[in-house]
Amino acid sequence: MPNSKLLVPLPYNEPILSYKIGSREKKLIKEKIAEMKSNKIEIPLIIGGKEVKTGNMGKCIIPHEHSHLLGTYHKVGPKEVQMAIDAALEARKSWASMPWEERVAIFRRVAELLATKYRFILNAATMLNQSKTVFQAEIDSACELIDFFRFNTYFAMKIYERQPNSSPGIWNVLEHRPLEGFIFAVTPFNFTSIAGNLPTAPVIMGNVSLWKPASSAVYSAYYLMLLFKEAGVPDGVINFIPGSGASVGTPVLQSPDLAGIHFTGSTPTFHTMWKTVGNNIDKYKTYPRIVGETGGKDFIFVHSSADVDVVKVAIVRGAFEYQGQKCSAASRAYIPESIWTKLKDKLLITIKELKMGTVEDFTNFTNAIIDKNAFDSIVSYIEYAKKSSDAEIVIGGNYDDSVGYYIEPTVILTTDPKFKTMEEEIFGPVITIYIYKDNDYEKTLHICDETSPYALTGSIFANDRKYIVKAKEILTNAAGNFYVNDKPTGAVVGQQPFGGARASGTNDKAGDMINLLRWISPRTIKETFNPPIDYKYPFMEEK
Template identity: 65%
Template sequence: MSNSCFKVKKPENEPVLTYDKESSERMNLKLKISELKQKHYEIPLIIGGKEVHTGQTQECIIPHNKNHVLATYHMAGEKEVKLAIEAALEAKREWSKMPWQHRASIFLKAAELLAGPWRTTLNAATMLGQSKTAHQAEIDSACELIDFLRFNVYYMSEIYSEQIISTNESWNRMEYRPLEGFVFAVTPFNFTAIGGNLSISPALMGNTVVWKPSGSAVYSNYFFMKLLQEAGLPDGVINFIPGSGSLIGDIVFNSEWLGGVHFTGSTEVFNGMWKTVGANIDKYRSYPRLVGETGGKDFVFAHKDADVDKLVTALIRGAFEYQGQKCSAASRAYIPESLWNEVKEKLISEVETIKVGDVEDFTNFMGAVIDKKSFDKIKGYIEYANNSNEAEIIVGGNCDDTIGYFIEPTIIATKNPFFKTMTEEIFGPVLTIYVYEDNKFEETLNICNESTVYGLTGSIFSQNRKAIVEMENILEYAAGNLYINDKPTGAVVGQQPFGGGRASGTNDKAGSKLNLLRWVSPRVIKETFNAPGSYRYSFME
């Protein structure tokens, strides 16, 4: 066994490729897209390193071309869920005892594979399966996921190096043990990087994982699972089991060995998990760690001294990139009356130039929303606003699911700051704007702070430092990630660790040491060199 104290190179964020018109990366990406479209994959469960076919299947389709089936994936039943738990517990014996530098090497190798030969595969799979443009895929399934792999390893080494004070008489040591049991990772459709990180961050710290990916992201998540296997991840460390959330959850939450939950999804589902864990608390060998990033109703708040051009750009990018299907997407905005005419004119003019369509056409800014259920939900909100006397659709509003699930970028203006589309999460390309009187700046800030249950992201716009300070103070708990003069999306690993409070989650900050600390159970060891030989103290003489 090595007797060295190893150091990990401090990472730099992975450079974002631009996919310019004549670039080699653009050509290679288009070739990979064509290759994947021509092949139909049969995606198995992966339990203990073995492929499992259950015969109960669902299809992976292209959201912007809903009749094109990319793959068929097998779904876990009760038997397979129990096998996955057993495989995780069995693998834990060796994995948790593996020297940390060897765990680190596996994930650093995965990062290098993703940055190199696997990059086009993950990006193409994300574009096809989740309807992301080349840029949105690149910043997600390539750059962010590479950053998670590299930065997590670096943060792990920092955690392990943090030790407690010793004395001449005793040596005090801190161990960072993995949790007792397994971790249940439940991941969303909208970011391939989140799907990866929710499973790899607990695993890096010595835990083993049962991973239930979103049915709408099985396609890209499967390729990442295969990448991890190529990087040398031992069998059973991460067990890949697509399937019904309720079926899988019922079995997992009844296991005495549930050590933690790593979740991204709706507030409603996470609340249900929390209640189930509470009801089952006497069954568990330890208190499960519950880490969740949930819903958001993210805001942009403009002061009268805001730069209008930058504000308009932030509203458009924040609300409509990836069809507004980001937990951090700008969904509500507060604009002062003195700026409204100029903002409105520029917003309408710019939004009308946005192209929506097949992401293989690189001139399109937006693709399709993820599926029929989302399409119908978003369309329902647009129709509600269209039929209300409290709101007006000032641009967009058209929906068409003939070929794919396409919704125009839509902006609603309302006279009511508590209007339904100002307070409820929509998760689509819909931005609602409330125009406030300039002299009601503070009053409107308080409305922004109190009108929703969420606290994920937000942005404030002003060139006036006094106003910025006031906005920061009043909106202290309204956003776990607050942006000044920028859109409320685009958190970068290592630069803006991500997470919010209130009904937006446990705010454990993915992309930082804070998140990794949730996946360890520290043990303090005190070794005394010359222990007392009598129980008597000197004051007793």
Template identity: 60%
Template sequence: MSIGIFNVPAAKNEPVKNYAPGSPERALLKKALEEARSKVIDIPQYIGSEEIFSGNKKKIAPPHDHQHLLGYYHEGNADDVSKAIKTALEARHEWASLNWEQRAAIFLKAADLIAGPYRAEINAATMLGQSKNAYQAEIDSACEIIDFLRLNVNFMRDIYEEQPISSDGVWNRMEYRPLEGFVFAITPFNFTAIAGNLPAAPALMGNVVLWKPAFTQVYSANVLMKVFKEAGLPDGVINMILVDGPIAGDIIFKHPDFSGIHFTGSTKVFQNIWKTIGENIGVYKSFPRIVGETGGKDFVLAHKSADPQALATALIRGAFEYQGQKCSAASRAYIPANLWDDVKALMLKDLSEIEMGGVEDFGNFINAVIDERSFDKIATYIDGVKTSNDAEIIAGGTFDKSQGYFVHPTIIRAFKPDYITMCEEIFGPVLTVYIYDENNFDEIIKVIDQTSPYALTGAVFSRDRYAIQYATEKLVNSAGNFYINDKPTGAVVGQQPFGGARGSGTNDKAGSVLNLLRWVSPRAIKETLISPTNYKYPFLERG
């Protein structure tokens, strides 16, 4: 039983290491990369205390070197899903009854393990398995997951401290119970931090979880499970299943104890999940929590007063870091005609210097896209430009998958604002720009708002404060994360809680108290200190 109201370590973000030549972190990471490439590993499913090696082995290879074998993951089946549900529900009562500070201690330890002894290993796994360069891996698989784990503990305490007022003779209090059942976490390939946070956040609040990572992220997901186990997470609290989505969903979404989904992925998949949950709503013990962050077609709007150099840098970084494979990546830009020549020249200069290749060479800014399916999709969009009269390629436009899935950073100029690459999510290193009359700022804002079904991130560049306010107000529903004079990527846990609305998700803001509130079911308790003993109220007396 808890005795005391405990403070937790102060909320602060993990410092980002720079991996400069000669730095100790660079040497450690290089060693971890060499070690990982030198061996072939087998990755099991983690269900309760068991590591399940199914024998149905699937190859894991670096996207930038797809002939190299890193290892295999053992794909599961429907029986494994049912077993994971049973195991999670068996662990539920004891985990939900554990004092909150004990749960906090586990995830705080996990954060310290990643910050210390596992930092190089998890960064190397992210670099090799997901083709991220050293810096992109550092801000993701080290700093961001550390921030999620540490700051979520602070948010949890804030939630528990939120209590109702009491009147004379009454003591009111609020319990924040975990959900009744299990949570299903479906995570994407592009961020190791998201993959770790989606199961960990509900678990921190006392829930048990089935976690299905993307098959293309299993290599670093395995490191996360090792960390959680070493941190002391009890068996059955987070169960990692490696099962095809429809197979898992067919069992999970029909189970009466399904209590919520924590999802990051495509809008179409999330819509199908929501529909399935609705069709099965009468099966469940309670209405499931549906939390999701989905697609984006993120914009950068430049006013005629914008700084061309700052704008060009934001577009290069925002569009091409991690090959544009971020939900928040700058994908469409609206540039006034008076700035276009300068911005174009600056971007072309930067692109002429940028190098592309494997992550092991720290001089490469651009690496490979995640897999052949993604490569082919991106190539189709680029090839479409080459035969179109409505757009032209300004830079890049070439690709090669002979050794790795490499797509050169590509800038497309669209001659009409509804050209396909201005509207559809591509998820690759492709930026489309539309040049507008610098005197039509208000009209282009209407175009931006109406072009895409998404509303995840967006940015405005201007040195005119009236223009900034105007854009901020008129684009109020166009982006859940809005940036002024900065690229629309790089949200930091606790600083810019992340999430969008419209077709981009439920906007439950990962990295904030808002998200954790979704994983509890509050119970209000009223205790009357001296109970009434007569039913009569004073107004009943006849005067």
């Protein structure tokens, strides 16, 4: 629309449906779960808007009932990766030059379709394929993802608004160009919202993307692709290429047209990608932007002035919701000696109440671990703790993968603040507690700061303000998302921009303008209205 200066509607956070007893949403989600569970689907690659089948198949399973197949998916090979690159670059020609407000309109439509028609499809897919309770699915695949689309489109306008000053007689303009090439989006299993955000945030800014979803979450990712298509995202703008890291990552990272990486996943994988980019740096047409949110060893730090019941709830929700499979999940806690006994008693009572089982039983608080490999990895940490003289299992520690990949919410108590499970990311329902002497508050804050290479999220619990101030000071660089008297999980788009530094990533704050700025390459244009016609400057005159 050339003769209007448009204002994108103000974004707002999508309200969370309660799924309380007798509600419409509870009825609809149960119907959708039953429907999707009873159908098996075949998932193709989607390249240039076309379905592509390779015959090299992977499985989409239900983690809490792993013998049940939701569907199969075709895995990409090197030939299809090149097809996807070609399709993306072709689509870029029209997408990059499309008026920004048209791109915004498409993604506002994505948001509204997700809030309505696709809400229960995506929530049911996430519950089944990623083993989430209805509440965890609702705050993820519905609310957070809707928020990403609403806020990112608004922030895009705010970025485009930003223009330089101009002296008299000239007009300076910043043109916020998309990057020259394609973006490689590699998404994790644990949040459908992140899966949806990583390929689309750059796209909103005029880029095109290749999207490799996590192999354990291809099912819900496929439904996102259907949503994008229905909302009007043009063919080739987002290319869906599930497959192994080796078959996708190797050819993509060697492409001269790689313009950026948008990644959420593990620190070692991010290191591998970054090193590969470094090794290939002579090949690229432009320096690829590398944006990654990786691991965490997120902490709860408690002062003796804290409210014990508040701490208890924060530990239970922060460590065990979604089986601890959140980058932000609390996985280590520092508790003062004076309140430990009281806290322990309350924790044990509450954790014993927690029900674990299928997502169809809405009374469950936790469900299953995503797959066998993750299950075995978490179990190895629990067994390590069981065998160690520096640790004991306070509660939990049992596991069973006969039907689903179930691991009990587990609390480890250690006498060593540098114990393995205090340092390493476990990504499961396991929290390790270290008891410190009340007088060692500051000393223990320093230990917390220095124990892990990560710096994603962390919480301080205290009622005496001066101890909160001290914790904020000592832990300045220990977390990119820092919480006071709240659990370290549950960041909301537009309210708590998410991301951490150190080994936790590039801290480019998903769902914020900071992130979108990584996907543009500004061109400065200076226009002079009355250009000089004489090369001489006034200082050159002597007579």
